Amino acid sequence: MFKMHEKKNKRIKSFKELPGDITRTAETVGIEETEKRRSGSFLQLDESALFARVIGRFKGQIEIMDTKDALEKYDWLHNYYWKLVDMDKDVYTKKAEKEFMGGYFLRILPGEKIQFPIQSCMYISKQRCKQNVHNIIIAEPGSEAQIITGCAVSRDIKAAEHIGISEFYVKKGARLTSTMIHNWSMETKVRPRSAALVEDNASFMSNYVILNPVRDLQMSPVAKCIGKNSVVRFSSLLHAENKSLMDVGSRVELIGDGSRAEVISRAIAKDNSKIIVRGVMQSENPTVKAHLECSGLLLGSKSTIHAIPELLATGEGIDMSHEAAVGKIAEKEILYLMSRGLTRDEATALIIRGFLDTRILHLPSSLDNIIRGLTEKVAEGL
Amino acid sequence: MYNILEIKNLSVEINKKKILRNINITMWGGQSYVMFGPNGSGKTSLLMTVMGMPGYPVKKGKIILENKDITKKTVDERARLGMGIAFQLPQEIKGVKLIDMLKISAGKKPNQELSSDEKKLIKKFMLDEMLDRDVNLDFSGGEKKRAEVLQLLFMKPKVLLLDEPDSGVDLESLKMIGEEIQRYIEKNNASALVITHQGHILEHMGVEKACVLLKNTIYCYNEPQKILESIRKNGYKGCLRCMKRRIKE
Ligand SMILES: Nc1ncnc2c1ncn2[C@@H]1O[C@H](COP(=O)(O)OP(=O)(O)OP(=O)(O)O)[C@@H](O)[C@H]1O
Numbered sequence: 141m142f143k144m145h146e147k148k149n150k151r152i153k154s155f156k157e158l159p160g161d162i163t164r165t166a167e168t169v170g171i172e173e174t175e176k177r178r179s180g181s182f183l184q185l186d187e188s189a190l191f192a193r194v195i196g197r198f199k200g201q202i203e204i205m206d207t208k209d210a211l212e213k214y215d216w217l218h219n220y221y222w223k224l225v226d227m228d229k230d231v232y233t234k235k236a237e238k239e240f241m242g243g244y245f246l247r248i249l250p251g252e253k254i255q256f257p258i259q260s261c262m263y264i265s266k267q268r269c270k271q272n273v274h275n276i277i278i279a280e281p282g283s284e285a286q287i288i289t290g291c292a293v294s295r296d297i298k299a300a301e302h303i304g305i306s307e308f309y310v311k312k313g314a315r316l317t318s319t320m321i322h323n324w325s326m327e328t329k330v331r332p333r334s335a336a337l338v339e340d341n342a343s344f345m346s347n348y349v350i351l352n353p354v355r356d357l358q359m360s361p362v363a364k365c366i367g368k369n370s371v372v373r374f375s376s377l378l379h380a381e382n383k384s385l386m387d388v389g390s391r392v393e394l395i396g397d398g399s400r401a402e403v404i405s406r407a408i409a410k411d412n413s414k415i416i417v418r419g420v421m422q423s424e425n426p427t428v429k430a431h432l433e434c435s436g437l438l439l440g441s442k443s444t445i446h447a448i449p450e451l452l453a454t455g456e457g458i459d460m461s462h463e464a465a466v467g468k469i470a471e472k473e474i475l476y477l478m479s480r481g482l483t484r485d486e487a488t489a490l491i492i493r494g495f496l497d498t499r500i501l502h503l504p505s506s507l508d509n510i511i512r513g514l515t516e517k518v519a520e521g522l
Numbered sequence: 523m524y525n526i527l528e529i530k531n532l533s534v535e536i537n538k539k540k541i542l543r544n545i546n547i548t549m550w551g552g553q554s555y556v557m558f559g560p561n562g563s564g565k566t567s568l569l570m571t572v573m574g575m576p577g578y579p580v581k582k583g584k585i586i587l588e589n590k591d592i593t594k595k596t597v598d599e600r601a602r603l604g605m606g607i608a609f610q611l612p613q614e615i616k617g618v619k620l621i622d623m624l625k626i627s628a629g630k631k632p633n634q635e636l637s638s639d640e641k642k643l644i645k646k647f648m649l650d651e652m653l654d655r656d657v658n659l660d661f662s663g664g665e666k667k668r669a670e671v672l673q674l675l676f677m678k679p680k681v682l683l684l685d686e687p688d689s690g691v692d693l694e695s696l697k698m699i700g701e702e703i704q705r706y707i708e709k710n711n712a713s714a715l716v717i718t719h720q721g722h723i724l725e726h727m728g729v730e731k732a733c734v735l736l737k738n739t740i741y742c743y744n745e746p747q748k749i750l751e752s753i754r755k756n757g758y759k760g761c762l763r764c765m766k767r768r769i770k771e
């Protein structure tokens with residue numbers, strides 16, 4: 141079916157064996173080199189998985205390995221592989237299937253509540269690299285975990301492409317938070333393709349943060365709330381500059397009784413960039429509740445934000461709503477801050493920092509601090 | 523005593539409409555001023571102009587802070603020179619917390635700690651449980667007023683422009699706010715220009731001078747109690763009649 145470890149880089153044991161510039165860049169997407177406050181790590185460098193490991197005391201609670209290895213090891217995994225994302229969806233999914241280069245398989249064992257986040261890093265360090273990864277995440281019944289996925293490219297890379305398939309299975313009563321941080325470049329094309337299946341009383345919280353330029357990003361993860369009282373939340377913080385093009389959406393299908401969904405996006409477009417923020421909520425079940433919210437901030441006269449919220453409701457009793465607001469920074473807010481002694485630039489930075497409010501991600505403080513640090517840098521750089 | 527702020531012959535026009543005409547006020551260190559006037563007479567506009575908020579173009583006249591002409595200075599420059607304002611209707615800002623505002627007012631960076639005196643004052647203003655809330659967002663009327671005055675005190679200004687600091691404030695808070703402002707003024711030889719309709723805050727402050735702003739200009743300078751009594755008895759119509767009499771004389 142596929143050949144193991146083709147074009148393989150030499151496997152390593154920890155991030156410490158990587159060149160310093162790679163670990164430094166990886167740090168900007170939440171990857172902790174020391175793994176001190178992590179329960180497991182995975183690294184994909186260019187075309188191959190370099191290492192996957194569970195930190196000592198978390199052994200027996202989680203399992204993490206190269207998806208290729210996992211498919212060899214577990215026959216049953218074929219019941220999960222390409223079962224949520226349609227392999228024939230588009231040219232990118234087809235390519236990811238044909239030129240499969242690994243990715244991570246993560247399983248949180250039943251009832252295990254993992255104290256520290258699991259980190260996975262997708263890194264591009266080679267010129268014209270085309271990275272196609274396939275991740276499968278299974279949160280077994282009653283488990284709880286935080287995943288942080290950091291994707292980055294080395295600064296000197298001229299052209300690169302990343303296709304990432306992610307399939308999330310959140311079983312009965314499980315709680316899974318996935319936080320993805322991207323740091324690409326004006327030369328990178330990015331096509332994540334994700335889907336999640338959320339069972340009874342389970343919750344899936346998906347956070348997405350991109351604050352650095354990208355040539356062209358298009359994604360629209362899908363979550364299916366099939367379970368009773370299942371909960372899904374998609375939150376994103378987007379900051380586009382230069383000529384970046386970001387088309388970021390999400391789609392939630394509310395099927396189970398009492399399922400709930402929330403989609404919150406904050407988008408800032410600067411320079412000649414364009415952001416399209418989409419959100420689709422769909423249901424035929426009168427007991428569900430869903431809310432979609434998008435706020436956009438335009439900096440400069442040439443940037444564009446296109447907010448497209450969609451509600452598809454069939455049947456009486458469905459409670460779905462959306463709010464969208466796009467505009468520039470309110471002059472009155474700047475003046476209020478200036479009257480307390482801030483310069484116009486300082487006031488603008490503070491408002492932007494507040495707009496990219498990490499509180500919408502509901503992260504534990506160690507992860508929140510990382511992302512807040514990133515948003516502060518963006519705000520200061522403006 | 524020294525001359526802190528001089529407003530000289532100040533006139534402001536918005537879209538050809540006269541908002542303020544020939545305003546003259548001189549403020550002394552350690553002494554405060556109160557300004558009365560009916561709704562729409564131009565009180566807030568005067569404070570906004572003195573603070574340097576855009577949208578109040580000065581047609582004529584000068585604003586002088588400690589012998590320095592600040593008429594052309596921007597609002598943040600004035601703030602850094604020692605002008606401070608507590609707004610009548612303070613702005614809400616999503617994502618900016620009250621604690622951020624207090625640190626900014628105190629001239630501190632986000633990662634700098636507040637001093638123990640500052641922390642005590644926050645407690646006294648009963649705002650210690652609101653520090654992480656977005657500033658003014660869903661604050662009650664009284665909470666907004668307390669937050670405004672507290673930010674102002676943290677700025678350590680020479681001139682305090684107080685736009686109705688007593689409106690909607692309960693009696694206990696009013697006493698506390700008034701006393702704290704007064705304590706600050708005496709200790710720092712600062713000066714306040716207070717706008718009030720009811721005059722309640724004056725019971726807790728030592729305000730020596732008062733004026734009435736009517737139809738965009740100052741009609742009368744007198745002692746605060748005299749003006750307040752006269753307004754209570756005869757209303758602002760009485761002020762107008764008095765003015766006409768004086769013009770005839
Ligand atoms: N930006 C503006 N554009 C047009 N008119 C304005 C503007 N600002 C103030 N005005 C007008 O100027 C007049 C004075 O307003 P101001 O807010 O200064 O009154 P005030 O004395 O503070 O009243 P109140 O006691 O109700 O607070 C009002 O008629 C008001 O509508």
Ligand SMILES: [Mg+2]
Nearest residue numbers: 565566567610
């Ligand atoms: Mg007013």
